Amino acid sequence: MKIHEYQAKRILAARGISAPLGRVAATADEAAAAVRPLIEESGSPVVVVKAQIHAGGRGKGAFKEHPDVRGVNVVAVGVDDGPAAAEEAVRELAEKMLGGALVTIQTGEEGKVVNRLYIEQGVDITQELYLAVLLDRAASRNIVMASTEGGVEIERVAEEAPEKILRAEIDPAIGLAPFQANELAHGLGLEGDAAKSFRRFVAALAETATDLDTDLIEINPLVVTSHGQVTALDGKMAFDDNALFRHPDIAEMADETEEDPAELRAKSADLSYIKLDGTIGCLVNGAGLAMATMDTIKHVGGEPANFLDVGGGADADQVATGFEIITSDPNVKGIFVNIFGGIMRCDVIAEGVVEAVGRVGLDTPLVVRLEGTNVEAGKRILKESGLDLVAADSLSDGAAKILELTGGAPG
Numbered sequence: 258m259k260i261h262e263y264q265a266k267r268i269l270a271a272r273g274i275s276a277p278l279g280r281v282a283a284t285a286d287e288a289a290a291a292v293r294p295l296i297e298e299s300g301s302p303v304v305v306v307k308a309q310i311h312a313g314g315r316g317k318g319a320f321k322e323h324p325d326v327r328g329v330n331v332v333a334v335g336v337d338d339g340p341a342a343a344e345e346a347v348r349e350l351a352e353k354m355l356g357g358a359l360v361t362i363q364t365g366e367e368g369k370v371v372n373r374l375y376i377e378q379g380v381d382i383t384q385e386l387y388l389a390v391l392l393d394r395a396a397s398r399n400i401v402m403a404s405t406e407g408g409v410e411i412e413r414v415a416e417e418a419p420e421k422i423l424r425a426e427i428d429p430a431i432g433l434a435p436f437q438a439n440e441l442a443h444g445l446g447l448e449g450d451a452a453k454s455f456r457r458f459v460a461a462l463a464e465t466a467t468d469l470d471t472d473l474i475e476i477n478p479l480v481v482t483s484h485g486q487v488t489a490l491d492g493k494m495a496f497d498d499n500a501l502f503r504h505p506d507i508a509e510m511a512d513e514t515e516e517d518p519a520e521l522r523a524k525s526a527d528l529s530y531i532k533l534d535g536t537i538g539c540l541v542n543g544a545g546l547a548m549a550t551m552d553t554i555k556h557v558g559g560e561p562a563n564f565l566d567v568g569g570g571a572d573a574d575q576v577a578t579g580f581e582i583i584t585s586d587p588n589v590k591g592i593f594v595n596i597f598g599g600i601m602r603c604d605v606i607a608e609g610v611v612e613a614v615g616r617v618g619l620d621t622p623l624v625v626r627l628e629g630t631n632v633e634a635g636k637r638i639l640k641e642s643g644l645d646l647v648a649a650d651s652l653s654d655g656a657a658k659i660l661e662l663t664g665g666a667p668g
Contacts, residue, residue: 258496260510261309263375265492268469268507274461275454275488279377281309288351289344291376292332296343302334303379304343306350308359310369311515313410313477313493318361321368323353328361328371331379347376362410372514380490385478386445387411388459390427390466392473392497399427399466401459403441407478433463450485458487469507470500519582526578528567535560537659538583538592538621540576542567542601550595553656559665562589567601576609577616584617591622591663593655598629605631607638614644622662623647626655 266276278299280291292304308315308328315328330350334343351374358368385407393400403423406414414421423444425437438456447455458479466474475493482488501508513521523530529544533551537559541547544566551561563586567579583592596606606627626649627635639646647662649655 258498258501258508258511259311259515260494260496260507261311261373261375261512262307262492263309263373264510265474265494266489268465268494269462269489269492272461272465274458274465275486276492277378277380277488277490279375282351282374282376283355283372285348285351285355288355288374288376289348292344292347293340295376295378296334296340299378301379301381304332304334304347305377305379306330306332306347306354307375307377308354308371309373309375310359310364310371311512312359312361312363312369314361314363315359316408318359318364318368320354320357320359320371322357326350326353326357328354328359333379369515380480380488381483382480382490383483384451384481385490386481386487387414387477388462388479389473389475389477390462390471391475392466392471393426396426398429399463401425401427401433401437401441401463403445403459405445407480411475411477427463427467429467432467433460435460447481451481451487454481454485454487469494469504470497471495472497519585523565523579523582526575528565528575528579528582530566530579530582531564532586533561533563534588535562536588536590536663538562538565538586538589540565540567540579540583540592540594542596542598542606546595546597550593550652550656553652554593554660557653557656557660557665559656559660559663562586567606573605573609573612576606577613580610580613581617584613584621589621591624591659593649593659594623594625594627595649595652595655596625596627596629596635598627598632598635601629602631603627603629603635604638605635607635607642611638611642611644614642619645622659624649624655624659624662626650626652 263281269276282288318328320326332343332346359371360368387404387407389402404421427433438459442452442455473495476489478490480490539550539561541550547566554561623646
């Protein structure tokens with residue numbers, strides 16, 4: 258689960274981690290009203306208006322309706338004009354940003370609709386850094402990543418200058434050790450007050466990641482101010498969905514307007530679904546088999562349209578829901594149902610497929626491969642249903658058949 262920048266910074270501030278002052282706004286009036294208090298509280302003659310969406314690259318992104326407006330905009334308070342002029346400028350920006358579609362490198366061409374803004378105090382920046390704490394599943398522990406290349410996509414840094422990325426594994430028994438914080442500060446070239454501030458910051462961030470079961474906390478950029486303090490100019494947080502039961506206050510921060518409707522529907526039906534960019538829909542039981550199915554589709558020259566794991570204990574209604582979710586994707590040109598019945602029975606899958614087709618119809622080719630528990634009963638149900646489908650004998654056979662039926666040629 259992801260949260261917005263303003264929510265992440267509230268969490269950081271509550272744990273004593275430095276972040277600029279800011280106020281969230283859902284209307285142009287609220288955005289304008291945030292300006293004067295921020296100026297008075299911070300003493301900064303600059304405010305920053307930030308779009309709040311679950312995507313990176315906002316500073317370089319632009320609005321479809323207003324290409325001259327970015328996702329992050331700086332408004333300076335003139336010496337002669339005072340706060341009133343800044344309030345009006347922020348109001349005008351907010352009117353263009355709220356309800357508009359912001360297009361960034363992570364949103365795709367359609368962009369994401371902006372429903373909230375974060376009005377934040379300006380910061381006197383002398384240096385920009387990158388800092389993140391992320392769960393390394395290969396190492397089975399959190400790691401700290403840091404770089405002098407703040408404000409730049411870390412993927413680009415990893416590709417072009419991997420030597421500029423510093424790493425430190427966090428021992429879950431003791432947390433981030435002081436010597437590791439020292440090594441990171443030294444590697445970033447920090448000295449004096451900036452080094453001290455960084456060591457406190459990274460230690461607190463590592464502790465936060467452990468306490469809150471995060472998959473990722475990313476601060477990009479982490480900035481050094483003219484006073485030698487480090488502060489989070491941006492903040493992204495993603496949490497382990499399986500641990501949210503321990504953090505009901507964080508679970509309440511979920512913004513469903515930022516989620517894919519199909520993924521929300523799948524979640525409510527206890528299905529694991531992730532939309533992809535391909536044309537072949539997949540309905541599979543078991544995450545490992547789902548991954549193997551997608552790999553096989555790609556191996557024969559196709560592209561999977563989704564990851565959909567109905568799990569081991571799904572009933573016919575859940576299977577039907579999964580089928581409906583797949584068919585709701587306009588990019589899907591064919592569907593491959595691949596079931597190996599262990600706990601999940603093949604007859605239940607068959608009943609779900611028949612029920613789903615009865616609900617939504619079948620306008621695309623359908624290939625079904627069933628093996629395992631009650632496989633003969635499942636095949637009989639499908640045969641007697643009269644559905645226009647193609648049976649497959651194996652995973653590779655099914656992948657090749659659905660590719661052929663959708664107009665592709667085996668690779």
